[in-house]
Amino acid sequence: MTALDRKLLRDLWHLRGQAVAIALVVACGVATVVTTRVGYESLRISQQEYYARERFADVFAQLVRAPESLGRALAALPGVAAVQTRIVFEVTLDVPGLAEPATGRLISIPEHRVPILNDVHLRRGRWIEPGRRDEVIASEAFASANGLEVGDRIGGVLNGRWQALRIVGIGLSPEYVYEVQGTNLFPDNRRFGVLWMSREALGPAFQMDGAFNDVSLRLGAGAQESEVIARTDRLLERWGGLGAYGREDQISHRFLSDEIRQNRVFGTVLPAIFLGVAAFLLHIVLSRLVAMQREQIAVLGAFGYSRRRIGLHYLEFALACVAAGSLLGAVLGLWWAAEINRLYGQFYRFPVLAFAPGGGVVAIAVAVSAGAAAAGANSAVRRVLRLPAAEAMRPEAPARFRPGWFERSGAAAALPASARMIWRNLARRPLRAGLSVLGIALAVAILVVGYFFVDAIETLGVVQFRTVQREDVTVAFHDPRPNRARHELASLPGVLRTEPFRVVAARLRHQHAMRRIAIFGLEPGGELRRIVGADLAVFPLPPEGVVLTTKLAEILGVAPGDTLTVEVLEGSRPVRTVRVAGLADELIGLSAYMDAGALHRLMREGDTLSGAFLKVDARATERLHAELKRMPAVAGVTTRQAALQGFEETLAESLGIFTTVLVTFASVIAAAMVYNAARIALSERGRELASLRVLGFTRAEITRLLLGEQALLTAAAIPLGFALGYQICALLANAYQWELFRMPLVVSNRTYGFAFLVVSAAAVVSGAAVRRRLHRLDLIAVLKTRE
């Protein structure tokens, strides 16, 4: 080891607090890179392999009923490589141990196992046996949520007739990696599940012999998806087609892909922040080091060390911090990635969830952190290269003090001498003071951003499940029912209030933009489902026209007052124009609302309902559920409680983990920033403070001088950090607008309070550390040598 290497080690040891702080910040950055990158790769690879192996389709369509021969016509369309026709029905299930009725989606499969599109991957048990019409393969998510095993039985109401279904296998399908019902966004695996059943059994049960109501297509190489969709729609039109759609609109695929994308977004934004902070800290520490060691640098130069070699010496300091941080970060990141992967395993059902920590990840992390080191060390090293050798020999010119406006105003005279010293010290180097304030403010901002996610999720939950959705139970019918069904529901046990709704599948068009959506017809004056506008305030549904969620309006490129074309996909399939009457500022999903009367007029139909929202007496829920289970007209029952739970378990939990980590990391940065600022102040002022001690100042007095300055800087930084944090939150809220949900820009006082507490705690702890050093200040040593 050369003497210069020794000096490096001793410098590192001497500045270990700061070196560790930098390493920790780098570790956070590298950990986020590794985690998000591994998450991204793991999901992407798992998805790709699964889709290929089980032949996930490219285009999907539902329809009322078409003869099998139409399947051959679809297969003959240009661009179509394979066609899978199926019978799919949702039925009410009676699951042992579950009070409320569950919804089962029955999907037909061939009795004899042959490769099909969206094939079933058998986890346990076996394929159905020909001729045994009560056998089903249950989806793994549903089975495990309900503790069902091969051999168990569940009851189902198939086309009005109760039937026992026997589970012979547990399986998964690429169509249901994320298993949710209809337009629900969050899984409720207890109350919704997929059951694969023999086509020979489903056909007769639903009068669908020789017919199908669901079709999936696989595209050939080079096929244009939009063209195939258009052609499919044309063919299905007269068979009650509900509009074909591609993978992007297939809910499971969509969710999974959003998650993958999200990994990419966070995988760039967060590491950029962390490594930016690391570079900033390195810059401060190294600049200070170089300034303090200018005479040492001159000596090295005088004895023939080249500038380049000396510059490299300081670069090595940066690299050492960053290398240690990267190593820690890589380990932390892999561990965290494994945790996230485990969590993914709960939401996303894959035959095998790949865990792909490739060498590429390490390479990226190393490259990124080396970049941070170089960026941070750059100016310090350049200063070394520029330092004129003879010049450096003379000590830095003493700082010049000039009375500023504050002093001239006379206000300063009122201050005690120590306060005046603090003030002058800050005013003497406004740039350095500004940099310290900025650093601490950045830490505050990052804390605000970290906790903002908690606010956002909570607001999301409150808006969706308290303001918008207020029903206890939602009942959906298979087909629209006449108005008297409302009274039947109202007379069920425990029902306190019934608000019927009408749902109509439609395509909304505006110029070139098009979206398949269910239009909700709500009763005027309804209390169980409400529309929220800007600022999340409730507003009444206009009697005419359609209200769109902001995101949907954005997709369609419409504003209130514009007209849309509505192509209804059921009944007589009318095509009409409708005015956009307002925007709903819902945060989850895409929705379109109309006054129920207006929707009936649009449909040219009488008072019918597709279902109803119910307010229920909690004491009677069990009896109510028992009755609902037996009602043949009922296609599905959902409870708000269950939906809320699904929301909390999915979004809240996955974002929750993320938030915990982010907040932890933000705290690391905050502590690093504050400690660094205090430590720099100490090394800059050590000599001066020691001289004061020699002149007879007490320890307490010099401590007050130094820490008073730090307190002032921190106090100035906090409001700045709040403002900065809010701006970053606004940026994130703006960027974080997936189709499925949006982040509301709500930053609570709790978040600000939290940021304040963490930064104050960091300030107090660093203050204590600096104070300890001050108390041990070796007066002789400080005065004898220059740092």
Added chain:
Amino acid sequence: MADDVVFRAEGLTKTYRVGDVDVHALRDVDLDLRRGEFVVILGPSGSGKSTLLNILGGLDVPTRGHVRFLEHDLAADDDAALTAFRRDHVGFVFQFYNLIPSLTARENVALVTEVSPHPMTPEAALALVGLDERMDHFPAQLSGGEQQRVAIARAVAKRPDVLLCDEPTGALDFETGVKVLEVLAHANRELGTTTVVITHNAAIAGMADRVIRMRSGGIVGIERNAQRRPPAELSW
């Protein structure tokens, strides 16, 4: 005699521009230094002593004039060449010692021997200045005189052709100063190192072969001592 000259400076001028005024640190200085010579530069503060020394040592370049080390034109050199020149030929001793505080005495010397072509060992260099007992002490654990002796060990360890000392005794008491000067005289005698010592202290002039007096950036007189006196006999 001419081939005895190691340094030849002609018309050396150094001006610094401070604000609107030019500060003439050196004006038209001509000077020859010979191999193995021990030269003392005397002069009041601000007379340009350090400036001259820095230029001779390749730490700085003149604004005008020539300075040659053997066949080597220092004024024309770029930074890399000056660095190489310092590395191969020059040893410096500074008034404030300028040791690296994070390195021990031995390591401070090693710092230099590691980059020199034919150095002595750090231990030998430290023995030369009588510090073989304190080799593993950090600068903060040494007295001022001891630190200066480490600095001298560091300068002589590389066996430089020239040893340039800027007020090596400025911060030392008499006895320690004498000790340090003895080390310099010893190195000059034993290793034949051309040595230049800057001082305010006229008494030190007695140990030199030649004494150069400076004032206001110029040389006002050069005296040759008939006999060099050992440092122990000096007094001030």
